[in-house]
Amino acid sequence: RKEVEQDPGPFNVPEGATVAFNCTYSNSASQSFFWYRQDCRKEPKLLMSVYSSGNEDGRFTAQLNRASQYISLLIRDSKLSDSATYLCVVNILSNNDMRFGAGTRLTVKP
Amino acid sequence: DVKVTQSSRYLVKRTGEKVFLECVQDMDHENMFWYRQDPGLGLRLIYFSYDVKMKEKGDIPEGYSVSREKKERFSLILESASTNQTSMYLCASSSTGDYGYTFGSGTRLTVV
Numbered sequence: 678r679k680e681v682e683q684d685p686g687p688f689n690v691p692e693g694a695t696v697a698f699n700c701t702y703s704n705s706a707s708q709s710f711f712w713y714r715q716d717c718r719k720e721p722k723l724l725m726s727v728y729s730s731g732n733e734d735g736r737f738t739a740q741l742n743r744a745s746q747y748i749s750l751l752i753r754d755s756k757l758s759d760s761a762t763y764l765c766v767v768n769i770l771s772n773n774d775m776r777f778g779a780g781t782r783l784t785v786k787p
Numbered sequence: 788d789v790k791v792t793q794s795s796r797y798l799v800k801r802t803g804e805k806v807f808l809e810c811v812q813d814m815d816h817e818n819m820f821w822y823r824q825d826p827g828l829g830l831r832l833i834y835f836s837y838d839v840k841m842k843e844k845g846d847i848p849e850g851y852s853v854s855r856e857k858k859e860r861f862s863l864i865l866e867s868a869s870t871n872q873t874s875m876y877l878c879a880s881s882s883t884g885d886y887g888y889t890f891g892s893g894t895r896l897t898v899v
Contacts, residue, residue: 685827711887720877720890721830764829775888777822779829 683765683778694755698781700748700765709768712750714761755785793891806865810878818881819861823874868898
């Protein structure tokens with residue numbers, strides 16, 4: 678079983694749609710959680726951290742369920758510019774040993 | 788802004804060649820990492836370093852070595868390049884206590 682699993686997609690949605698990505702992780706000792714965004718042929722960039730209480734940044738909402746070892750990312754009112762691959766990232770150890778999911782590809786269409 | 792610079796964007800090398808991939812960061816970060824990224828497999832950790840002259844194996848160190856002689860520079864070495872090392876290589880850095888990574892723009896290596 679992979680340490681971090683994501684639905685690879687692709688998700689094809691119209692502009693203005695709401696889309697949700699899920700991610701599960703296998704190590705219950707995981708401490709920190711993140712979503713990264715990666716545009717085609719570019720490097721991953723931090724989108725947002727994920728906190729136990731859930732957190733929101735504009736149109737983006739991240740949720741963490743430690744009991745189910747599950748992370749989610751919700752994007753509301755999708756824009757064309759949201760088209761990218763979204764990587765779920767889990768910090769297994771306190772010394773920055775981050776584990777990446779394979780990514781979920783999103784395409785937002787006019 | 789933190790900047791992580793990888794020396795080459797694209798490289799083509801022959802099987803058996805020794806290949807050096809260079810990574811430099813300008814924000815005095817303690818931690819540096821080398822990943823490779825392949826379709827369907829995501830990012831896999833090759834080696835990482837928490838300090839000068841320190842190195843730790845990641846998940847897939849075979850066929851690779853690293854060097855960190857200065858804090859700002861972390862080099863990945865392919866001792867004898869093989870076609871299965873064709874991949875996108877990403878360097879990242881972070882500061883201890885700050886869990887966000889900053890990535891370089893990547894080096895797409897093709898071994899022929």
